[in-house]
Amino acid sequence: MSDLGGLQKGELVVFASQTIASYWLPAMLMRFKLRYPGVDLKLIIGNTTTAAKAVLDGLAEVGFVEGSVDEPALNVQPVAEDELLVVVGPRHPWARGKPIASAELVSGTKWVMREKGSGTRSAFEAAISHLGIGPAELAVALELPSNEAVISAAREGLCATVVSGAVAAPLLMQGLLVKVRFPLPSRQFAILRHKQRHSSRASLALETICREDKAAEIQNGEDWAL
Template identity: 45%
Template sequence: MTLEQLRIFVAVAEHMHVTRAAQALNLTQSAASAAIQALEARHATKLFHRVGRGIALTDAGTAFLPEARAVLARADLAERALNDLSALRRGSLALHASQTIANYWLPPLMHRFRTQHPGVLLDLTIGNTTQVAEAVTEGRADLGFAEGDLDLDLEGFEHSSVPGDRLVLVVGAGHPWAQERMIAPARFAESAWVLRERGSGTRQVFEAALGRLGVDSATLPVALELASNEAVRAAIEAGAGAGVLSSLAVESGLRFGTLLRLEPHFPARRFRVLRHPEHYRSKAVEAFLDVVGSV
């Protein structure tokens, strides 16, 4: 049984005439008749009485008609759903991102996307870089976003990079370094430090930068390791020590004077967009990548 056979059966039942039904469907009379005969033969059931030049539904045809209409209605809904998905009138997109990206960089892009495609639901999950990569690998994320300058194994990913942020050295207003502008890397061990947890992109990028400055990260007296940018920032503002965070994460603290930015300046870094190459690249994914590419 095919959808085409069902459409022909319903049309013939509604017109009570094979030729008129065929004309309505833009088919030949012989094609319409053959479809009805094939449907009857396949199920060994007569659907129409042939009375002279006319036809009438049998009891089986009468019982089958509402079922055929229901199937066609469901098929029409399915086709419309696919059309809506293709035209981005509906759908969903699962995004996974590391904290800095999820909390500061990604929300304006999500807003821009939703303004353009209000029918597409965006679901954002926040994790560290390792968790983001795992979500993309396992298919739980359509797109993953992580800090780009990392020792991240990109084999098995479709990936690209986009302009990101810059790590900055900050202290609270009451910190001993607050009156200085430049802190030589050799003095880093003089202060307690508040850092993101190991495995976070911010921590990995900071430790890599320390190596380039000739500083052994093991020599830093780390007072606190915290699992969110907000917690690190609050601890630094409270005087727990110096810290390094994304420029995006400290913007408000610098503006209101609760944080002070010191040199040395760290190089700009890029964010990495991850996708599994074997997973279906939907229209929603394409559209969101277009928004990201406009940054």
């Protein structure tokens, strides 16, 4: 990628799922724009399912998703890592800080969830499926189409929800949400490309910037461990 320094003009259309588009990708796009000011960027926001379809249909050259994508025509490569949290409002019984057993996910609360097709929801459902809990067993009281909507509903009511740690962080600091003591595995943010289409220099440059950020996070983690 040594020739990327000469990248002076062009256009790159990116489709990203909501969590990535709101909380992680903007910093990557700003670094790209500072490095390559002549390249026009267009960001389209949806969920993991719509991002994959956009890349398949040629509406976007690259997609960024946090959910699982099982599509043979797409190349899926991890570029970052994210933490998933179960959170509740301060009045919820789970806000008292006791560890939550797997069975209580079914019997102990109602849920407010993102829509089907959301990467956050699919990652959570995959995690609990490994614990022997079918997603249909959860008492889902409400489905909402954005991270902001689900955390707003959770903080005001007695439902639990699951969101990215980046989404929850400001409200956790303010005491408006409480992290539930139920660990979930981390998940990968991934970049999608169509296997049969040429990768532009602009898209390769953006991927390089994303991987630089991941490498910096790994190095920072190693430094803290010393």
